[in-house]
Amino acid sequence: MRAPFLFIVISLLLSSPFSSSTLLSITKGSSLFVEKPNKVLISPNGVFSSGFYPVGNNTYCFAIWYSQSLNDRSHTVVWMANRDRPVNGRHSKLSLLKTGNIILTDAYRLIVWATDTTTTSLAQLELYDTGNLVLHTLEGEILWQSFNSPTDTLLPLQPLTKNTMLVSSRSQNNYSSGFYKFYFDGDNVLRLRFDGLKVSSMYWPTPWLQPWENGRSTYNNSRIAILDPSGHFKSSDNFKFSAADMGTGPKRRLTLDVDGNLRLYSLNEKLSAWVVTWQAKSNPCTIHGICGPNSLCNYHRKGGRRCNCIPGFKMKNHTDWSYGCEPYFNLLCDEEAGFIKLPHLDCYGQDIAYFPNQTFERCKEKCSKDCNCKGFQFKYDRPNGYYLCYTKALLLGSSEGIEETMYIKLPKSNLSSYDKPTQELRLDCSQQVTTPLYRNYKKKKENSKVKFMLWFACGCGGVEIIGFLFVLYVLYRDRQRSRATEKGYLQVGSGFRKYTYAELKKATLNFSIEIGRGGSGVVYEGTLSDNRVAAIKRLTEANQGEEEFLAEVSTIGRLNHMNLIETWGYCVEGKHRLLVYEYMEHGSLAENITSNTLDWKKRFEIALGTAKGLAYLHEECLEWVLHCDVKPQNILLDSNYQPKVADFGLSKLFNRGNIGNSSFSRMRGTRGYMAPEWVFNLPITSKVDVYSYGVVMLEMITGRSPTGTVHAMDDNGGMEQRRLVTWVTEKMHETTGNGSWIEEIVDTAMDGEYDKNKMELLVRVALQCAEEDKNARPTMSKVVEMLLGHENDEFEKSSIPCIIDRATNESSCS
Structure with a gap:
């Protein structure tokens, strides 16, 4: 009986590529090396294994997986330490330091992940039977565990x-x-x-x-x-x-x-x-984003999920449906538009506006005249007995078992060519290729060269200095090689490109075209090697550590929102720290306020878009980001005057688990836009950005800068100075019930062409944001809700108006 049993055990061990050399724990001062993939941690019951797991060509992550292989010989990974920053297949290791900290280092000692733990006691890293990787002391104190991340x-x-x-x-x-x-x-x-x-x-x-x-x-x-x-x-x-x-x-x-x-x-x-x-x-078509924008989703139990493009659109990426579809056409703003009807389609979210009690023709007209409208939904509201109109800025939807109907906006000139069933599309998996990380390793020759120089120095005496300089050169050359190697895996891990200082110096013509300047650096216009025009910011705070800077730009690269400036890449070389952004054709909000290019509609859209971008930073992204310097110079405008918040991310990053830690080493922001918390050394929260947003909105409405003062008449008929917020508040209270106070504060450049109700709404929202007491300020998501909830023209002047709940069509007043 013993021989068959041993044969089975040996067969099981040989069946797994990770099981030829196993460990039960790692102690202080020891490491696991990527060059030894068979040396792994294993749980006492043998169910789980932990070590370096291949995720691409010469690319690894430190992971935990089920030891038993599946029928296709793959393994099921249940946890990864560095899923967004894979390491090289050589010179990478996981080490338990004598300080009690576990670090994962890539080639040439770049730390990509750490537990940030310390202890003076003896500690060991052990994989439990539950699949939990635990760092604990010999006394049983748990310092870190994978179950918590x-x-x-x-x-x-x-x-x-x-x-x-x-x-x-x-x-x-x-x-x-x-x-x-x-x-x-x-x-x-x-x-x-x-x-x-x-x-x-x-x-x-x-x-x-x-x-x-x-x-x-x-x-x-x-x-x-x-x-x-x-x-x-x-x-x-x-x-x-x-x-x-x-x-x-x-x-x-x-x-x-x-x-x-x-x-x-x-x-x-x-x-x-x-x-x-x-x-x-049970129905995958009800999962948002499953087929990407401008697409249809259908699900059948036998055939599974199928994605197709909306008529008039084509598949954008034949290997990934998350990119959705792009239009065949280019519909100009002044071009006559037509609509095709798509039943059983509901496009969730991305409402430009909500119009109750509308006719079909009026709803169609509103979308036709709006350059940003891609289509509209027209539905009957049974409780109220009238039709509702929702205009859409983006077509994200589902088409299976939906009773709603969508009308898609297309060029009227060739509308008939699009009014036909879409062809079923499937992913082309043959085009999916794995791009290897760039590796260029050479055997190190420092030891042999150093030995040669030492022997030569002993024989010749006078060349010790030359040998010393030569060794310095070799170390410098290998450091440059490590930087070239970093470029490959950081590009894969962070999702955006690392540029060399020489590339950006060439792109900006030796930093000659300055387009902006702020407290953290100067912004230059440049043309990249792929002919894209970019804004390149040269940071002045060059004393930041390289690893800290790389960690922050990695976070910035994962922030994506239509109202946040898109970051294309970065540069970190020696003392140089640069960020590469998309270029905004119309510059900053500050420039446009003074140049009188903004009409009322553009100003309201800028207020709404800026609020959406800040709400995303505060409440929706994986790590909460405080901007700390919201001002017109940091709100940029694209070709359609849509706002994009810039200079976010390098101010203060808040992990969701540590949101209570609001310590700052110094005050941040710009005079006139800073919340009182900075001055009185109070805890800093997202409400500092809310305050700055309110001041910016008042500046955009009045055309007056908050960094100066406003002249107002005192009780004796003389003139005295007022802060912008105080002046607007006094004007509102002086003429309560009389619409003339709006006319007194609004920027004269608008020539009275604005919606007074919406203008009053925006002023009241801005004043509420600029309250001295941070608890009286709304959140940015609440600001978005208040602005979006009043696309209709009903307005209560006595307070912030009622918000219409789309789900219930009931109203609530704040």
Whole structure:
């Protein structure tokens, strides 16, 4: 009996490429090396393994995976330390330092990940039977554990808390962070959210229902959910489910898949395959962003999900549906437009405006005259007995089992050519290729050269200095090689390009065309090697460490919103720190206010777009970002005068788990726009940006700078000076009930051509944002809600007007 047993054990060991040399723990001063992929940590029960896992050609991540291979000989990864910053296949290692800190270093000692732990006690890194990688002292104190920082998978007994979230992978072959998130929202409810390149939206539970209508509770703020080994999942918001094969036995995992669906899997040991035993969405077409913009989604149980382009559009990237479709046509603003009807299509979010009690022709006319309108939804509101009109800036939708109807805006000249069924499109997987990271390693020759120089110095005496200088040259040359190597993997890890200082110096003609200047640096116009015109900012604070700078620009590269300036790349060489942005044709808001190029409509759109961009920074992105310097110079305008907030990210990054830490080493911002918290040394929160936004809006409305003073008449008929906020407030109270106060404060460049109701709304919102007491200021998302809620012309002058809830068509007043 013993011989067959030994044969089975040996066969199992040989079947896994990671099992020929295993460890139970790592102690202080020891390391795991990427050149030794067979040397891995393994849990005592043998279920889990941890080590360097290949994610591409010569590219690795430190990961945890199920030791048992599947029927295709692949392994199931459940956690990664550096999913967005893979390391080289040579000279990379994971080390447990004597200080108690675990660091993952790439070639030439660049730290890409660390636990940031310290201890004077003896410590070891161990992989538990649960799949939890734990750093603990010999006394049992846990210093760090992988269960507290999940990637896309939740294992049994691993809690999901208010400080953690699951983030999907980008694709089946790309383990970097994707577009979907599973987390506890601020109202204590578990949610699934799509965070795309341009838009963000919640799609589970049913977004148009209240939490209690979805069977959720908002009253338990403990915010914790857990999957037990028997397949039962329970959350503090009263959400729970059970696996179809519930009971002890199968290995299980809860994974947020690349398509945005949350699924519970059980391992079929006989088939060596994972089986879905529960999923959040039975119809994948209801998952936002699944087919990208300008597309249709259809789902059939036998055929699965199918993506097609809306008539008049073509597939943008034949290997990735997340890019959606792009138009065949180029519809000019003054060109006559037509519309085609698409039944069973609902485009969620991205409403330009909401118009109640409209006729079809009036709704059609509103979209025709709006250059930004891509189509409109026209639906009957049964409770109120009239039709609703929603104009859309972006077409993101679903077409399966939907009762709504969309009307798509196309050139009228060839409308008939688009009015036909779309051809079914499928991904062309043959074009999917893996781009290897650039590696250019050569064997180091320093030791032999140094020895040669030492022997030569002993023989010749007088050439010690030459030998010393030669060694310095060799070290400098290898440092330059490491920088060239960094360029490849940082480009893959961060998603945007690293430029050399020489490239940017050439692009800007030796930094000769200055287009802007601020406290953190000077901005120059430049033309990149691919002929793109860019704005290149040369930072003056060059004392920042290289690793700190790289960590921050990596975060900036993951922030994507239509009202945030897009970052194309960066440069870090010696003392040089530069950022490369997209170029804005119309410059800054400051330039346009003084040049009188902004009419009322443009100013209102700038106020709304700026609020959306700041709301994304404060509340929607993975790491909360405080701008700390909101001013007209940092609000740039594109060719359509759409605003983009610039200079964000390098001010202050807040991790969601440490939002209470609001310490700043110095005051930040610009005089006239800074909130009182800076002056009185109070805790700094996102409300400092809200205050600055309110001041900027008042400046845009009045045309007066807050850095100066406004002359006003005192009680004795004389003239005295007032701050801008104080002056506007006094004007409003002096003539309450009389519309003339608006005329007294509005910029004379508008010649009285503006909507007085909306102007009063914007003034009141701006004054509320500029309140001295930060608790009296609204959040930026509330500002967006107030501005969007009043696209109709109804207005209550006594207070901020009522907000119309689209889901219930009920109104509420604040």
